Amino acid sequence: DFLERKGYRILDQNWRAGHKEIDIVALHDGKVVFIEVKTRSTDVFGNPEEFVDDKKIKRILSAADTYMKMYRFSARVRFDIISVLIQYDKIDIRHIEDAFDILPE
Numbered sequence: 183d184f185l186e187r188k189g190y191r192i193l194d195q196n197w198r199a200g201h202k203e204i205d206i207v208a209l210h211d212g213k214v215v216f217i218e219v220k221t222r223s224t225d226v227f228g229n230p231e232e233f234v235d236d237k238k239i240k241r242i243l244s245a246a247d248t249y250m251k252m253y254r255f256s257a258r259v260r261f262d263i264i265s266v267l268i269q270y271d272k273i274d275i276r277h278i279e280d281a282f283d284i285l286p287e
Contacts, residue, residue, distance in 0.1 A: 184275060184277070185206070185208055185217070185277075188277070189210060190208040190209065190215065191208060191209040191210070192206060192207075192208050193207045193208055193209060193214075194207040194249075195207075199245070199248050199249070202244060202245035202248050203241075203245060204216050204217075204242065204245050204246065204249060205217055205219040205264075206219065206264075210260075212257060213257060213258045213259060213260045214250065214255050214257050214259045214260075215262055216242060216249070216259065216261050217261075217262045217263070217264055218234055218238070218242055218261070218281075219264045219266065220264070220265055220266065221267075221268065222266070222267055222268070223267075223268050223269060224267075224269060225269065229265060229267065230265040230266060230267055231263045231276070231278055231281070234263055234281070234282075239261075243261075246259060246261070260283075261280070261282050261283060262277065262278060262279050262280065262281055263277075263278040263281040264276070264277055265277075265278060
């Protein structure tokens with residue numbers, strides 16, 4: 183609902199192909215958007231999005247490549263993160279657009 187209210191069209195949720203997975207695949211502004219959702223119950227060790235490390239980014243990029251080939255998409259792509267922090271009966275949702283595009287060096 184959060185993304186749909188922002189004008190995103192959801193194509194897939196919890197998409198899997200073998201060991202590859204993508205939390206949400208959507209269309210927005212002519213792009214295929216691959217979205218990683220990270221949820222935490224505390225920020226003591228950092229914000230949820232900080233847990234998307236280089237290893238996870240590499241897996242997401244590989245899964246996105248597989249998705250694009252399987253469904254023969256040729257559109258531009260973007261990688262977002264939805265950060266969900268549930269703390270003290272309060273839910274904080276942050277949408278980080280264009281969170282990464284290539285594996286950092």
